[in-house]
Amino acid sequence: MALESTTLLAVSPLPALSPADQEHCADLLRRGSKSFSSAAWLLPSRLRPLVISFYAFCRVADDAIDEGDDPEFALALLHRRVDAVYRARPYDDPVDRALMWVVQEAGIPRRLIDTLLEGLAWDLEPVRFERLEQTLAYSARVASVVGVIMTLIMGVREPSTLARACDLGAAMQLTNIARDVGEDIRMGRLYLPAEWLREEGIDPEAFMRDPKPTPGVRRAIARLLAEADVLYTRARIGICELPRDCQPAIRASSLIYADIGRVIAQRGHDSITGRASTSVWRKLRLLARAWMESVPVDATVLRAPPLPEVAFLIDAVCPSPSPAMGAG
Numbered sequence: 001m002a003l004e005s006t007t008l009l010a011v012s013p014l015p016a017l018s019p020a021d022q023e024h025c026a027d028l029l030r031r032g033s034k035s036f037s038s039a040a041w042l043l044p045s046r047l048r049p050l051v052i053s054f055y056a057f058c059r060v061a062d063d064a065i066d067e068g069d070d071p072e073f074a075l076a077l078l079h080r081r082v083d084a085v086y087r088a089r090p091y092d093d094p095v096d097r098a099l100m101w102v103v104q105e106a107g108i109p110r111r112l113i114d115t116l117l118e119g120l121a122w123d124l125e126p127v128r129f130e131r132l133e134q135t136l137a138y139s140a141r142v143a144s145v146v147g148v149i150m151t152l153i154m155g156v157r158e159p160s161t162l163a164r165a166c167d168l169g170a171a172m173q174l175t176n177i178a179r180d181v182g183e184d185i186r187m188g189r190l191y192l193p194a195e196w197l198r199e200e201g202i203d204p205e206a207f208m209r210d211p212k213p214t215p216g217v218r219r220a221i222a223r224l225l226a227e228a229d230v231l232y233t234r235a236r237i238g239i240c241e242l243p244r245d246c247q248p249a250i251r252a253s254s255l256i257y258a259d260i261g262r263v264i265a266q267r268g269h270d271s272i273t274g275r276a277s278t279s280v281w282r283k284l285r286l287l288a289r290a291w292m293e294s295v296p297v298d299a300t301v302l303r304a305p306p307l308p309e310v311a312f313l314i315d316a317v318c319p320s321p322s323p324a325m326g327a328g
Contacts, residue, residue, distance in 0.1 A: 017101045022049055024094035025056035042249035042287075050105060050153045053098035058116070058146070060095050065120050072124065078117055086110050106152045111316035115145045127189035128204070132227065135177065135191055136170055136309040143176075144169035144310045148317065154246050159318045163306035164238020166313060168250070171231035172257045178224045179260055182272040185211045196220040211272050218269035225261040225269075232258045237301045252290035256283055 029052060043051055064074040081091050085103060090096035102108065119141030129135045147169035148162055156162075177184070177191040184191055185208055194204040200216030207217070232254060239250050256278060263276040278286075306314055 017049060017053065017098055021094035021097050022052070025053050025098050028056045028059050028095070042252060044243075044245040044249075047153060047246070050102050051150070053095075053102045054149060054153065056095050057099045057102075061116065061120060065124070075117065075121055075124070078120075079114075082110075082113050082117065085113075102153070106149070106155075107157075108149055108152055109316045112145055112149055112313065115141050115313065115316075119145070123189070127184075127191060128194060129191055130194045132193045132196075133309060135174070135193055135224075136307060138191065139170040139173035140166065140307075140310040140313060143173035145313055148313045150250075151242070152317065154242055156242060157317055158241065159306075159314050160303050161238050161241040162314045162317060163304070163310070164235050164241070164302065166306055166310035167231040167238070168235035168254055170307065170310065171228040171235060172253075174224050174228035174231070175257050175260050178221050178228070178264055178269075179271055179276050181217075181221060182211055183275065185272075192220055192224060196223060213268075213270040213272040217272065221264065221269040221271055225264060228261060229258070234301055234304065236295050237298050240295055241302065248291045251293060252287045255286040255290055259283075259286060 041048070061078055064078060065071045068074040081093075081096055082099075084090050085096055085100045088100065090100045099113075103113070119138070122138055122141060127138075129138065144166040147165035151157075151162055151165045181192055188208075190204060190208060197204050197207060197216065197220055200214075200219060202214065202216050202220075211217075235254060236251070239247055239254065242250060259278045259282060260276055263278060264271060267274065267276055305311075
């Protein structure tokens with residue numbers, strides 16, 4: 001793989017990750033992230049070591065920012081660790097060696113890993129998003145980029161499929177935001193577009209001081225979920241372009257996350273006084289549906305241009321893909 005070191009690792013093929021390093025990464029997920037661990041085990045066994053290694057890095061990065069005494073120093077250290085990975089001289093840490101292995105095996109451009117760290121940096125500052133476009137730009141950095149990297153791990157680099165992976169990541173993040181409005185506000189963060197609140201006659205600053213599930217707030221939450229539903233619909237077309245043995249796992253993730261929106265709606269779109277969740281039995285039903293469901297491929301939707309806020313992620317993988325995606 002003769003690629004520039006600023007983009008991808010340019011080294012001779014790596015041996016398989018050692019069993020000890022693989023077990024270390026798997027243990028991190030078992031102890032620290034049930035959702036990541038479950039997602040990894042739904043995918044085919046041939047991909048699990050790569051997925052677990054990537055998720056372990058995500059887990060370590062999140063914990064370094066959330067649990068450390070100096071988040072800015074932790075972020076700077078993460079950048080140095082990634083620098084070392086892309087120089088093929090990783091820190092003496094199982095997670096760093098695992099990330100280097102994933103980067104080479106899946107051909108992950110440096111811009112994508114930097115974007116993950118950029119998303120962490122956004123949360124170091126007080127969050128006040130004025131418009132939906134800002135919320136989507138944030139979603140690109142904390143969720144859509146994960147969808148792109150996962151698609152590369154599955155061996156797919158088509159711009160149209162990457163665009164739909166970005167849709168799914170953004171949809172999931174919008175669902176997260178709709179579910180966690182109350183929790184986020186108590187942490188000083190407003191991801192819900194402030195202009196939507198103003199349109200409902202709500203002062204965002206007053207809402208931050210005293211969050212209540214007023215009818216206007218509920219309508220704003222419903223509006224965000226409607227945006228997510230559009231993206232879920234587009235994303236399901238792209239799932240059909242993934243390897244057949246990967247489709248059920250990704251479809252299950254899409255269905256389960258979208259179902260959180262159904263629960264929020266059942267609660268009257270009140271995400272202030274409680275947190276919506278999907279029951280275990282409901283998840284099992286959706287998982288069964290994911291294995292049986294077949295979605296006809298709609299070429300028009302598949303080739304629809306990516307959201308403007310995520311286009312840079314696709315450009316990082318496939319230079320200048322966007323104009324061709326809508327052609328023909």
